[in-house]
Amino acid sequence: DGGITQSPKYLFRKEGQNVTLSCEQNLNHDAMYWYRQDPGQGLRLIYYSQIVNDFQKGDIAEGYSVSREKKESFPLTVTSAQKNPTAFYLCASSAGLLMAQHFGDGTRLSIL
Amino acid sequence: AQKVTQAQTEISVVEKEDVTLDCVYETRDTTYYLFWYKQPPSGELVFLIRRNSFDEQNEISGRYSWNFQKSTSSFNFTITASQVVDSAVYFCALTGSYDKVIFGPGTSLSVIP
Numbered sequence: 019d020g021g022i023t024q025s026p027k028y029l030f031r032k033e034g035q036n037v038t039l040s041c042e043q044n045l046n047h048d049a050m051y052w053y054r055q056d057p058g059q060g061l062r063l064i065y066y067s068q069i070v071n072d073f074q075k076g077d078i079a080e081g082y083s084v085s086r087e088k089k090e091s092f093p094l095t096v097t098s099a100q101k102n103p104t105a106f107y108l109c110a111s112s113a114g115l116l117m118a119q120h121f122g123d124g125t126r127l128s129i130l
Numbered sequence: 131a132q133k134v135t136q137a138q139t140e141i142s143v144v145e146k147e148d149v150t151l152d153c154v155y156e157t158r159d160t161t162y163y164l165f166w167y168k169q170p171p172s173g174e175l176v177f178l179i180r181r182n183s184f185d186e187q188n189e190i191s192g193r194y195s196w197n198f199q200k201s202t203s204s205f206n207f208t209i210t211a212s213q214v215v216d217s218a219v220y221f222c223a224l225t226g227s228y229d230k231v232i233f234g235p236g237t238s239l240s241v242i243p
Contacts, residue, residue, distance in 0.1 A: 121175040
């Protein structure tokens with residue numbers, strides 16, 4: 019079945035450590051997105067990519083980095099510069115920026 | 131600037147009641163798209179509907195219906211005969227001019243058996 023796979027489901031980060039969240043899609047979508055969701059809050063856009071080898075900052079990009087080397091993959095790295103990384107991270111993809119987004123199951127990141 | 135407002139933070143209804151979730155948007159674009167997504171307790175967002183700014187027809191899908199009114203910049207969502215499985219957070223979203231999607235803050239719906 020086509021869909022979006024995020025891994026891991028739960029992730030723990032130590033102080034000063036970078037961690038990478040995986041996002042893979044087999045929907046042949048051009049656009050991919052990363053969102054952060056804090057408890058009781060809406061979605062905030064971290065980064066998005068419209069095509070391979072291109073991506074743009076969203077509203078809260080500081081402390082995060084991404085790459086888009088393959089159409090299917092859009093990994094997110096939470097760097098040590100992100101001082102409050104504990105949150106629920108959602109990856110999504112769509113056929114284009116105006117189209118509906120399909121979401122993964124999310125990754126819950128916590129600080130040890 | 132684009133903005134989506136969902137004034138209802140939390141709603142509780144008793145099973146089988148009808149419930150309407152409000153969504154008010156702001157945009158300067160003449161062409162734009164509106165969406166509704168459902169986020170059940172499991173966390174994954176599920177796409178419900180996409181509507182473009184030129185189509186003001188109301189939409190019905192089973193127990194779900196949507197009322198789009200450009201005159202009031204609203205795109206409200208009604209669930210008829212609510213069920214416990216409808217308990218979730220519902221997000222309204224907006225995009226236009228090939229820009230990124232703006233999500234509203236969400237409305238948490240609890241359906242009590």
